[in-house]
Amino acid sequence: xxxxxxxxxxxxxxSDKVEDVSDQGLEKGGEFAxxxxxxQDQVDKGKETLDGKIGE
Numbered sequence: 626x627x628x629x630x631x632x633x634x635x636x637x638x639x640s641d642k643v644e645d646v647s648d649q650g651l652e653k654g655g656e657f658a659x660x661x662x663x664x665q666d667q668v669d670k671g672k673e674t675l676d677g678k679i680g681e
Contacts, residue, residue: 647679 626634636643655668 644680647676651675651679 651672655672658668658671659665
């Protein structure tokens with residue numbers, strides 16, 4: 626079993642924690658983008674898209 630397989634297994638076993646951490650990261654990224662002048666609608670759309678990709 627390779628390193629990638631081990632990481633995937635760990636993520637699968639702790640999916641709730643992974644989801645919480647990814648949500649926190651997306652929120653911080655959104656706040657940063659807004660502080661740089663990106664519009665709220667664009668930030669929300671980007672967060673929604675990324676959250677869907679991460680959840681796959």
